[in-house]
Amino acid sequence: MSPAKVEAGHNPLRDPRDRRLPRIAGPSGLVIFGVTGDLARKKLMPAVYDLTNRGLLPPGFALTGFARRDWETQDFAQVVHDAVRENARTPFRESTWRQLSEGLRFVQGTFDDPAAFETLRSTVEDLDARRGTAGNHAFYLSVPPSAFPLVCEQLSRSGLSQPREGTWRRVVIEKPFGHDLASARELNSIVSRVFRPDDIFRIDHYLGKETVQNILALRFANQLFEPIWNSNYVDHVQITMAEDIGLGGRAGYYDGIGAARDVIQNHLLQLFALTAMEEPVSFDPAALRAEKTKVLSAVRLPRDLGRHTARGQYAAGWQGGERVVGYLEEEGFSKDSTTETFAAIRLDVDTRRWAGVPFYLRTGKRLGRRVTEIAVVFKKAPHLPFESTAAEELGKNALVIRVQPDEGVTLRFGAKVPGTAMEVRDVTMDFGYGHAFTESSPEAYERLILDVLLGDPPLFPQHEEVELSWKILDPITSYWASHGKPDTYRAGTWGPASADAMMARDGRSWRRP
Template identity: 50%
Template sequence: MDKAPQLIQERSAPPATLVIFGASGDLTRRKLIPAVASLARHHRLPREFALVGVARTAMSDEQFADSAINGRGLRDHPQLDGGIRYVSGGYDDPDTYKRLAETLDSLDAERGTAGNRLFYLSTPAEAFEPVINGLAGAGLNHARPGSFARLVIEKPYGRDLATARELDAIVHSSFDEPQVFRIDHYLGKDTVQNVLALRFANSIFQPIWDRSWVDHVQITVAETLGVGTRGGFYESAGAMRDIVQNHVLQVLALALMEPPASFDAEGLRNEKVKLLQAIRLPTDRDIADLAVRGQYTRGGTRDDLMPGYRDEPGVDPLSRTETYAAMRLNVDNWRWAGVPFYVRTGKRLPARVTEVALQFQRPPHLPIPTDQLTELDADALILRIQPDEGISLRFGAKVPGHSFRVRTASMDFSYDKTFREESPEAYERLLLDALLGDPTLFIRTDEVEQCWRIVDPIIEHWAKDHSPIPTYEAASWGPTDADRLIGRSGRKWRNPGGDA
């Protein structure tokens, strides 16, 4: 009866100061401040907590509180009453870090934050190096005995394997690996973590989670939106760097990895790395058959006509940047040898959905006559990560009536209908984990390297290929090349909300 309060206490943050670099930016306003507000509202932050914003924009403490925090109820919480500060200055200016150090020392004395600091880099990637060097120059990368200094870094973590290693060298010159928390917000979603619960808390799925039963796996990350105002950023990123290298490969690793010996951070991350290491690298000659790209053009309906990618603000009118990417991957290990894995992501697709679908082998012999099998698809297990969070099991069932006919039916589990508990936002969970020093849902340096190792050959091949980029109409399911990619083996894409 007394266990619930104890569990809540165990997942509460220690005394600390959260320092957000890029405090005047979009990510801070849309995600980080609401995450802090929610943690405060759920009593996960102690009274000995402080928030410091750092950015180039000139603001006072009060202006920062008013512009970023008012309206979210933060100032009414004792956890943050009087504990909000702002430091303005250039990221390459040593005086910025001198004033930051003075502010942190002041908060330690006033609020009892115990010298614990979590530095969050919510800045453009080009600011990572000056911020890290500035923190080190002011001695803020080292904590006093009994305290911590941690660094949270947003993606993109490099532009390729070489630049990721360069960034790692900069990070590790000032921070040790246990201090570094590389964030991918997808891993903070309850439904992504539920992949682990489904696999390792249920014995019924383990015997069929391998090449003997699974025909193929599809992972889809589809967005209905275009690039909007992010055209300038997207021109240098593209779908492969923006989504596949991190979100898609992280979800794939969780879905396919071996059971860890223990459910601690290193046990889990070791198995993810082993899985990523087992993915076969495509040769330059094979890439045309194993990877497809595309770019959306004008499309939609007469009432809702959407612009093409090249018409978006900040985009080169002759751009060859991909807004869609699909790949076939092969995993060379005992569990998955011979099973193809199809992954795809795209903007301006007909539905917003992230899901993992395991399609199982068809029965080796069907004694039921073909004319009695109406609309019977192969059995499948679909893990819906967003937006309709849940799990579906697809199977064949008899149609009610006097004749014996079989068609596809499904059993559905819905998060919203099953649980009354409120699911925390991804950033809320990850911020709390970083404050607690729990790296389980963060990405280790060797994971970053393995992900770049997989996508780099494809990015390099596309950069050398000067043929016109394939296109697809906005609100369609991607270029026809993607259908040919999966169709070569007699399979087809599962299109949620359409031809599923």
Template identity: 75%
Template sequence: MSNAKHFVNPLRDPQDRRLPRIAGPCALVLFGVTGDLARKKLMPAIYDLANRGLLPPGFGLIGFARRDWENQDFAKIVHDSVKERARTPFREEVWKQLLEGIRFVPGTFDSDESFQTLKQTLDDLDQSQGTGGNHAFYLSIPPKAFDQVISQLKKHGLAKRDQRGAWSRVVIEKPFGHDLASANELERRVSSVFHSQSVFRIDHYLGKETVQNLLALRFANELFEPIWNRNYVDHVQITMAEDIGIGGRAGYYDGVGAARDVIQNHLLQLLALTAMEEPTSFDADQLRAEKRKALAAARPPKDIAAHTARGQYLGGWAGGKQVLGYLEEEGISPQSQTETYAAIRVDIDNRRWAGVPFYLRSAKRMPRRVTEIALNLRRAPHLPFSQTDTEALGSNALVLRIQPDEGITLRFGAKVPATLMEIRDVTMDFAYGTSFAESSPEAYERLILDVLLGDPPLFPQHEEVELSWKILDPILDFWADLDTQPEGYASGTWGPASGITMLARDGFVWRRP
């Protein structure tokens, strides 16, 4: 409890910044509690919030799944997940308090009886825990099940404000549709049940500390904002690389692919935050308005064939062990055309960014796990040195590392000691882990707390989802019309040759993170 004051959302109103915002009495219903996300991220995050004193004594946690469990069985699952993966130390007194509000509802999404039991369980928690009718429903389930669950919540009166003024909110995990048409249909169905202000679309990247620090870097420092435009920036690279394959996620991943799974949401959101104009405040509406403007000005490349690339990882050696290729993974068809590597160029048609290409790439089975935003600056217009003095000199770059080892790196040229005048690239590095005594909360801690508080700045609204699909759909349609396998690339490498070529056409190369 004593450290709670250090974990404050920098996007909130300055008057609230000195003190933590603690959620009021409420209950959180987790659909999909048997999945990896719930066990590895959501349950530990809930405990960490409780351990930091940010959840009220009157808090309830309900698991809903097709399991023949009692309350104590689910509590054991939560306990084991917390002990294994929680960020903060396990404290018995915190766990006992959390345990008082843990319940489990067995059932299926099509069962009216199960949802009646859920309603009764929430009513009981309102009485025993004092949750006051405030209920959040977290849909950690396949997208195809969204409609059924939302319809059941409406049917059983769980999706509306009651006479006490209590709230009901729904949390949806990506992907937000399969394309623009399906995203609009999902929005139609969700908005017919929940008010737009009660719909929280989770993009966990927006909860990461470094993503929010991007806004602080730009708008709190006179050093950077004057050069954050086409006059100084040559091109921008946004990369999310994973060193793993699809694991056991064939059922989800095949037919989705890297572009839909990551570029449509995570990377285009990072692009919007990088490219947007300064908001008048960090109020949710103002922040979203500027992101929407940036996405509305963004467009796919004019020559999609030349400025996009897709690939599939092949079997081989990665991370010191032999791994299967994508088409050899269990549950994947040998004819699958799903890409595990996707790279695209995006251009932004406005005064700030005209002529500056943004390159976005996401892939699995890369040499290492890394997510970063790299602003590569233009070279100096004149270098008063001989060519040999600067032959090892690249362009200046400002790099924001989102994960792992969150921080910021600035690359610039400096003279090599004991030489007449030889210049090489050097870096200045800022790392959160060494610069602050406070540890950074996990993204899901921040986002779950914001859901319970009804604090919306970090959650994209449907308009942003729609604009992102408008950028990506033409590329996906072009790839679908090719009706060919994506280009193979060896596991443990930085992708297919076409990914290198698409930048080479513009005279650039990918950074090696």
């Protein structure tokens, strides 16, 4: 990415008219475990800088890194500086950087070293005295899930997890939240012994995206859509997260996890819940969680998982004009791996609103293009008062919420073709965030980090949602584990033939975004 440009002399305090992120965090600090990883460098550090630049963090905010590297604080400061210059979304300002850099600290150590956590405790106490962080600290576990229990144990043993009266201590956990229902419950038990439920923040960065939150606005702020958001009018719903990248360099994380655990269990089931849930009594965290939990509880899997699920592995092919290797040829992957890089499933919802409406969820690597969308496909009109040829090219109406990369909403409907004959074809009406608003959307991690510091959890799934998601997915992954290998599909295509066959059995077809 290109370096952020310098704007000297600019007042970094937030413009009072800027309503994108209007809440300002109180005295606090953030400790990042795994601070040398890609997530910290590309997302977390730039998000902290951008929040500082917007005036949304307190002047005494502190950022502490914990890692094995033999660094001093000035070395860590250089790493943060480089990450900010490369990846920050707001302009680089020396005044903002000076304010942030004064609160930077680094602690060297390993997760199994109690002495390092004692040093961290002393560092936090020193920040309380020197920076005015007031005993309020969040611990961001940007580490492999296998390390969660050990880090939590050390935080408890050192006293770092126990707040004094009138202060708070919070923990942030990155996905995946376990690899099945049993491990998710075990992880929740471990973390809950150290932190209170309200102080545990499970990050799903998709829920910080502006367009994901716009699902709620689209549905419940408009009289136009909600009356037809049900089985009387909706034929089916497709939720897609497609990526055009491969998995080179990610063998240590991905092999054995797969597309379903990596994406469907968290991102897609959360998008499903927001699309299918009933209207909450308010938008406070408890009310939102209650409705998401209810609809996840109502999910029913098809009896024949072989006919209504599909999985695949990408083979060599062409993408973006380049020849790319297949999954099994990627460096570090086992040549006999059965890990899927494409997954598609059908869900049914046993509620009055959605009875008879299937939800199709799919995700994959090395697909035709990078896109995430929710497509609500409506039934055809029961009667078309035209000659048979007049509307033969007319498809089903669809409302498509584009989550990324071109954020917005598209409505597909029929319109008359200009001319003397009565001929109807599909047209689209398009809303794009970039065209409709002068304000740029905040990056997802900006919103989520700010919510953690504010103690505001509406965008974070609680353990009930996580466990219900695994209850949905576990039977599918267990079925796949006992039924051979994934089908193959060429890189640059839209998945294996079995995914198309899965839809064809229901008389439907996948969208090609």
